Amino acid sequence: MNGLKILGLSLLLSACDDPLKSVELVAEPRVLGARVEVEGDPHRAAPAPGEAATVTLLVASPEPSPAFGFALAACPAATRNGARAACDGEVFARAESRDGEEEAVRLSFEVPKSLDPSGRVLVYGVVCPHGAPTEDGGCDDGSATSLQRELELVREDDVNENPELEPDSIRFDDVEWPALPPALGDCGGLGFPEVAAQSDHSLTVQLSEDDRDPLPRPSELDPAREALQLSHFVSDGDISRAFESISWDSDELTRTATWKAPATPGLVRFWLVLRDLRGGGAFSERAVCVK
Numbered sequence: 077m078n079g080l081k082i083l084g085l086s087l088l089l090s091a092c093d094d095p096l097k098s099v100e101l102v103a104e105p106r107v108l109g110a111r112v113e114v115e116g117d118p119h120r121a122a123p124a125p126g127e128a129a130t131v132t133l134l135v136a137s138p139e140p141s142p143a144f145g146f147a148l149a150a151c152p153a154a155t156r157n158g159a160r161a162a163c164d165g166e167v168f169a170r171a172e173s174r175d176g177e178e179e180a181v182r183l184s185f186e187v188p189k190s191l192d193p194s195g196r197v198l199v200y201g202v203v204c205p206h207g208a209p210t211e212d213g214g215c216d217d218g219s220a221t222s223l224q225r226e227l228e229l230v231r232e233d234d235v236n237e238n239p240e241l242e243p244d245s246i247r248f249d250d251v252e253w254p255a256l257p258p259a260l261g262d263c264g265g266l267g268f269p270e271v272a273a274q275s276d277h278s279l280t281v282q283l284s285e286d287d288r289d290p291l292p293r294p295s296e297l298d299p300a301r302e303a304l305q306l307s308h309f310v311s312d313g314d315i316s317r318a319f320e321s322i323s324w325d326s327d328e329l330t331r332t333a334t335w336k337a338p339a340t341p342g343l344v345r346f347w348l349v350l351r352d353l354r355g356g357g358a359f360s361e362r363a364v365c366v367k
Contacts, residue, residue: 100318102310105136106135110134111359112131113130122235129184134359135181136345145176146203148201149199150167198225205217239350239358248362251269273340274336280332281330283329308347310344
């Protein structure tokens, strides 16, 4: 797909340009996050020149079993000049799929050995919620979600690892929240937490000290380790906040948001995204049955 365009929209906000929509509400398919894993070392988010890696996108949808088409590409990233990213060299990896052909939206690539370790890799493309990518960088059904993401490479004395959202670290109303596949139809009795319409609840994530990698510290004014961003998204109801920051020196690693169930019964889906703001990330999905 040589005509695939780089469209200058951020990954996280790729489908949130309507100011009247709540950023935390997933009312249509959206790209919410990404995770990079180095081949043979999946905890590491930054590959070195010559290493292979895979970037997997979290594409959320209110539908229980969505399928997506996509076209993704990777190239050396040019020095930023404003918000729009661009290639500084030839595309070295591509992946393309029609709607439903692949289970996940992902791109595997090998970083060119000639790439400067101080540089970055640009991953860009388009996700098609109900169709297939076209040669002009869109989708054949007219509903394209475009994205771009710059990935750091591993640097000497600075190894960037992914933070993690461990299964037992996520709780609903102070009870461990099981990760179950979404279900069509009546969600009662399937193992999801069951709540009354318009009732109030808590969502708690227990973070780990290990989630914040140490950073090079030229002076005492520089942070000693990464900061984190925890994001909450939901397909229905009202959640207290979409984003919260965990500063590098914060000891508050138990984070809680509140959620008010909608008036309409059915399955409500939740997505949690944890980012280290340097390219490392983790995401997890949960669901609740409103009766």
